[in-house]
């Protein structure tokens with residue numbers, strides 16, 4: 107009996123191993139297929155290696171019968187006739203960013219009847235993108251976003267020429283990439299890219315449709331249109347780096363960038379069709395939480411604007427990370443993570459502290475929403491913004507903990523997602539006389555080094 | 564007594580008690596936008612003044628609206644507050 111049982115158990119173990127091996131093989135095969143698929147589409151519509159020359163868009167004299175039928179429902183409109191549709195067929199639009207904004211913008215622009223669209227994105231599709239980046243799907247995880255979007259457009263509208271650039275828009279390539287396009291859409295997610303695209307549009311005289319979205323809010327404006335203002339006219343000085351929220355820290359409701367991307371597509375279609383843009387020298391401010399849309403009149407083109415004004419100081423593209431103070435903050439975190447600064451401990455060190463049950467306090471400084479999704483068992487949540495207000499409470503906590511442990515003092519550790527916010531939180535507490543250290547690399551590092559099952563991305 | 568509405572968005576509300584809209588009565592010495600910003604910093608702001616003000620005005624990256632109009636058109640810091648005004652502070656967004 108027991109012999110038979112042992113044999114069965116052994117057999118079971120072997121079969122399980124075999125299943126794992128086969129699954130792994132299958133997985134490798136899908137990845138290989140995906141790469142192959144990418145290679146297959148890398149044809150003349152994928153532009154790389156600094157060669158951005160594309161043939162001029164062949165201008166049509168009139169629409170084909172197929173086109174007249176396909177676009178009949180929008181050509182039925184009183185103010186959008188065959189002439190407007192023909193103008194779309196003879197127009198091109200460049201979308202920078204195939205993320206949340208770009209997804210819907212590209213889908214609608216691809217369907218609308220534009221003769222040519224271009225897509226710039228250097229990123230690859232990740233699972234956490236799919237709730238908002240609806241042009242991609244589960245089968246595209248790991249694939250270039252630009253290629254994935256191109257594939258979708260090919261299926262949606264084979265007549266639309268779709269060029270892709272699988273790289274980051276930079277001061278070196280921006281002007282050449284934009285050159286063949288009539289309209290540019292800024293669907294990026296960061297302030298450096300927005301200034302870069304604005305300046306490149308001013309220098310190469312392109313209309314720019316700019317939008318952004320975070321949490322449940324969105325903003326949109328049309329710049330450089332018929333002598334209207336540019337992004338710099340409204341925002342001559344970039345915000346301080348630490349005042350900028352990001353989707354992967356502050357969150358974003360999927361549909362909100364989708365809505366803003368639709369607005370971008372609408373403006374692009376109107377402009378290309380020869381209708382009037384609605385948001386030049388106007389700002390659309392959307393708040394999905396309270397259901398409010400403001401349309402706000404902004405200042406006109408500014409004579410003293412450093413790029414579009416009378417005596418511009420920006421006459422060629424500059425270093426935008428430097429301009430937006432992004433380098434400084436990156437370098438700062440680099441230095442602190444590279445040396446064994448005594449303000450920081452590693453995940454391994456913290457793991458030892460936890461396992462040995464050494465008395466201490468751990469404060470997770472991420473926003474409450476992120477903390478609620480996943481956190482370490484003994485962490486308490488005080489978001490960075492609320493640290494200063496809670497300084498007294500933290501002091502009391504430390505005192506209480508020390509008394510409990512019968513020690514003079516217990517250490518305080520700060521933790522966040524990537525180790526940047528926690529590092530930047532140390533001076534806030536120091537100002538209130540609280541000594542603390544933070545955990546290098548944050549929860550991402552914790553997942554990589556200590557607990558691979560920790561639910562964070 | 565001048566009564567105005569303050570509105571916040573783009574994350575600015577986090578600095579002001581997490582309210583997106585509120586009515587306030589202004590003390591007599593608050594007559595223009597410059598006074599209002601100083602008053603808000605000293606009396607309403609809950610934390611991190613550097614995320615709201617820089618050199619006696621709002622920091623770069625905050626859209627200021629006076630009755631839904633860019634404050635640059637309305638006189639910026641010199642604008643004289645009137646009863647019933649809606650003053651809005653919205654942080655520029657960078658995400659997509």
Ligand SMILES: [Zn+2]
Pocket residue numbers: 335336337338339340407408411412413414415
């Ligand atoms: Zn300008």
